[in-house]
C-alpha cells in the first residue's frame with residue numbers, strides 16, 4: 001500500500017520512493033518498479049499487482065495497464081466487445097472483473113493467453129451465448145459468474161476445459177434450454193446456481209455430469225413438475241434449493257431419488273400434500289424447510305424415518321392438523337417451526353419424544369387452549385424447550401381469548417384448559433336391517449372436547465376411519481355408510497370415539513337381507529372391495545348371522561340351463577358377425593391413422609430438444 005498510487009501521476013515517483021526505502025536495492029528491482037505504469041483515472045497497487053478501473057465510463061480497456069497485472073477490475077464501464085487481442089498481453093492475469101458492462105460478444109479464443117485466470121466475472125452484461133472455445137484452456141479457473149445476462153441456451157462443451165471450476169453462476173438469465181453435454185468437463189464444480197431462468201423442466205441429463213456438485217441453487221423457476229429421478233447421479237449433492245416454484249403442486253415419490261442431501265429447501269411452492277414419500281430416502285437430512293405452501297395435513301406415518309433431522313420448518317403453510325405420531329420418525333428433532341398456520345393444537349404425542357425438542361415456533365395459529373396444550377405451559381414443559389418468535393395465543397375457549405400461553409396461570413388453567421371425554425349418544429343398541437344392494441347407515445354421534453374422532457370396526461375387524469374411502473366410509477358426523485350392502489356385511493360393528501381425554505364405544509348390529517334371486521351366488525364371494533389391513537386390538541367382532549345360502553337343485557338346474565342357452569346364443573351371433581364381416585371385407589378401410597399432438601408441459605420452449613410436432617399412430621383392424 002505504501003506505493004499505492006492514485007490517478008494520473010508521474011510513474012517515476014513510486015520508483016524513487018522504492019529506492020529510498022530499499023536503500024541499495026538492485027537495479028533490476030528499480031527497473032521492474034519503473035515499468036509499473038497506471039492507466040489514467042485508474043487505481044493501481046504495485047504490491048498486489050492490481051489495477052482497478054471501476055465505474056470510469058471506459059469504452060475499452062484503457063492504455064497503460066501493466067502487463068504483469070494479476071487483478072484487473074473493469075466493472076461498471078461501457079465495454080461492449082472482447083476480441084482475441086484485448087487481453088492477449090496479460091499473461092499473469094488471475095482475477096478479471098468485467099461485471100456491469102455492455103458486453104454482448106465474446107470472440108472465441110479471447111482468453112487464450114490468460115491461462116492463469118482463476119476468477120472471471122461477467123455478471124450484468126448482455127451476453128446471449130457462450131460459444132465453445134471462448135473459455136477454452138482456462139484450466140485454473142475456479143469462479144465463473146455469468147449471471148444477469150441474456151443467455152437463452154447453454155451449448156454442449158461450453159465449459160469443457162474448466163476442470164477446476166468450483167463455483168458457476170448462471171442465474172438470472174433467460175435460459176430455456178441447457179444442452180445435455182453443456183456441463184461436461186466440470187469435474188471440480190461444487191456449487192451451481194441456476195435460479196431465475198425460463199427453464200420449464202429440470203435439466204436432468206446436463207446436471208448428471210456434475211459428479212462432485214455439493215450445492216445446487218434453483219430458486220425462482222416456473223417448473224411445474226418433477227419427474228422421477230430428476231436429480232440422478234448427483235451423489236455428492238448435499239444442499240438443494242428449490243424455493244419459489246409457484247407452479248409446483250406435487251413432489252412425486254421418486255423425484256428426489258438418488259440424492260443424499262443434508263439440507264433441502266422447498267419453500268414458496270403450491271404443494272398441497274406433505275411430500276412424505278419423496279423424502280423417504282434422505283436419511284441424512286438435517287435441515288428441511290417446506291415453508292409457504294398449501295400443505296394442510298401431516299398424517300401419521302407419512303414422514304417415515306428421518307433420524308438425523310434437526311430442523312423442520314413449515315412456516316406459513318396452511319396446516320390444519322398434525323396427527324399424533326406424525327413426527328415419530330424424527331428422533332433428533334430440535335427445532336420445529338409451524339408458525340403462521342391454521343393449527344388448533346399441537347399435541348405432545350406428535351413427537352417421538354418432546355424432550356429432544358429445544359425450539360418451537362407456534363405463533364400465529366388459532367390455538368384452542370385445552371388439555372392438549374398443557375405440555376407447553378411453563379410449569380409442564382420440558383426445561384430445555386424455548387418457544388421462539390411470536391408467542392402462541394389462545395383463540396378459544398372464550399375465557400382465554402387473546403391470552404398468550406406463556407402468561408397462563410392457575411386457576412385459569414385448571415378451570416378452562418380442560419378436555420372432556422367423548423360421549424356417544426343416544427346409548428341404545430342399534431339393530432339395523434338392510435336389503436342387499438341398498439345403502440345402510442349406522443350412526444354414532446359422539447360429543448366431547450376436543451371433538452372426538454370416530455373409528456368403526458367392522459365384523460371382519462377392518463378399521464374404517466374418516467380417511468377411508470370406497471364402499472364403506474365414515475361420514476364427518478361419525479355415521480358409518482355402506483353404499484351397497486352385501487350379505488357378508490352382516491354382523492356387529494363397533495364405533496370407537498376418542499379424544500385426548502379418553503374414548504367411548506358403541507356397538508351396532510347390521511343384518512343384510514338377501515334379495516332371494518339367483519344373484520346370491522355372486523354376492524356370497526365378493527370381498528374385493530374390502531381392505532384387509534386390520535388386526536383388532538379392541539373388539540372381537542362376533543359374526544351374528546350365519547351366512548347360510550339356501551341352495552336347491554331346481555335353482556341350479558334352471559340357472560345352468562339359462563347359462564347354456566345364452567352361451568350358445570353368443571356363439572351363433574359371433575359366427576353370424578364373422579360371416580358378415582368376411583363378406584364385407586375389401587370394401588372397408590382397415591387402417592386408421594390418428595394424429596395427435598402430445599400435451600406440452602407449461603411453456604413450449606422446453607421441448608426444443610425433444611422431437612416435437614404431431615405424432616402418428618397407426619391402427620389396424622383385424
Ligand SMILES: *[C@@H]1O[C@H](CO)[C@@H](O)[C@H](O)[C@H]1NC(C)=O
Pocket residue numbers: 059060061079080081082083085086
Ligand atoms: C477489443 O478490441 C477491439 C478491436 O481492437 C475494440 O473494438 C474493443 O473495444 C476492445 N474491447 C475492449 C474491452 O477493450
Ligand SMILES: *[C@@H]1O[C@H](CO)[C@@H](O)[C@H](O)[C@H]1NC(C)=O
Pocket residue numbers: 115116117140
Ligand atoms: C495453475 O495453478 C497452479 C497452482 O495453483 C500453478 O502452479 C500453475 O502455474 C497455474 N497455471 C497457469 C497457467 O498459471
Ligand SMILES: *[C@@H]1O[C@H](CO)[C@@H](O)[C@H](O)[C@H]1NC(C)=O
Pocket residue numbers: 152174176197198605
Ligand atoms: C423468459 O421469461 C420472461 C418472463 O416470463 C419473458 O419476458 C422472456 O421473454 C422469456 N425469455 C425467453 C427467451 O423465453
Ligand SMILES: *[C@@H]1O[C@H](CO)[C@@H](O)[C@H](O)[C@H]1NC(C)=O
Pocket residue numbers: 246247249270
Ligand atoms: C395453486 O393451486 C391452486 C389449486 O390447484 C390453483 O388454484 C392456483 O392457481 C395455483 N397457484 C399457482 C400460482 O399456480
Ligand SMILES: *[C@@H]1O[C@H](CO)[C@@H](O)[C@H](O)[C@H]1NC(C)=O
Pocket residue numbers: 235238260262284
Ligand atoms: C450420505 O451422506 C452422509 C453424510 O453427508 C455420508 O456419511 C454417507 O456416507 C452418504 N451416503 C452415501 C451413500 O453416499
Ligand SMILES: *[C@@H]1O[C@H](CO)[C@@H](O)[C@H](O)[C@H]1NC(C)=O
Pocket residue numbers: 243267268289290291292313
Ligand atoms: C425457510 O424458508 C422461509 C421461506 O422461504 C424463509 O423465510 C426462512 O428463512 C427459511 N429458513 C431457513 C432456516 O432457511
Ligand SMILES: *[C@@H]1O[C@H](CO)[C@@H](O)[C@H](O)[C@H]1NC(C)=O
Pocket residue numbers: 423424427504
Ligand atoms: C351404554 O350402555 C351400556 C349398557 O347398557 C353401558 O355399559 C355403558 O356404560 C353405556 N355407555 C355410556 C356412554 O353411557
Ligand SMILES: *[C@@H]1O[C@H](CO)[C@@H](O)[C@H](O)[C@H]1NC(C)=O
Pocket residue numbers: 498502503504
Ligand atoms: C380407550 O380407553 C382405554 C381406557 O381408558 C384405553 O386403555 C385404550 O387404550 C383407549 N383406546 C384408544 C384407542 O384410545
Ligand SMILES: *[C@@H]1O[C@H](CO)[C@@H](O)[C@H](O)[C@H]1NC(C)=O
Pocket residue numbers: 525526527528
Ligand atoms: C372366492 O372365495 C375363494 C375361497 O374362499 C377365494 O379363493 C377366491 O379368491 C374368492 N373370489 C373372489 C372373487 O373373491
Ligand SMILES: *[C@@H]1O[C@H](CO)[C@@H](O)[C@H](O)[C@H]1NC(C)=O
Pocket residue numbers: 533534535
Ligand atoms: C396381526 O396380529 C398378529 C398376531 O397378533 C401379528 O403377528 C401380525 O403381524 C399382525 N398383522 C398386522 C398386519 O398387523
Ligand SMILES: *[C@@H]1O[C@H](CO)[C@@H](O)[C@H](O)[C@H]1NC(C)=O
Pocket residue numbers: 540542
Ligand atoms: C372371539 O371371541 C370368542 C368368544 O369370546 C372366542 O372364542 C374367540 O377365540 C375370539 N376370537 C379371537 C380372534 O379373539
Ligand SMILES: *[C@@H]1O[C@H](CO)[C@@H](O)[C@H](O)[C@H]1NC(C)=O
Pocket residue numbers: 543544545546
Ligand atoms: C352357524 O351355523 C352353524 C351350523 O348351522 C352353527 O353351528 C353355528 O352356531 C352358527 N353360528 C351362529 C353365530 O349362529
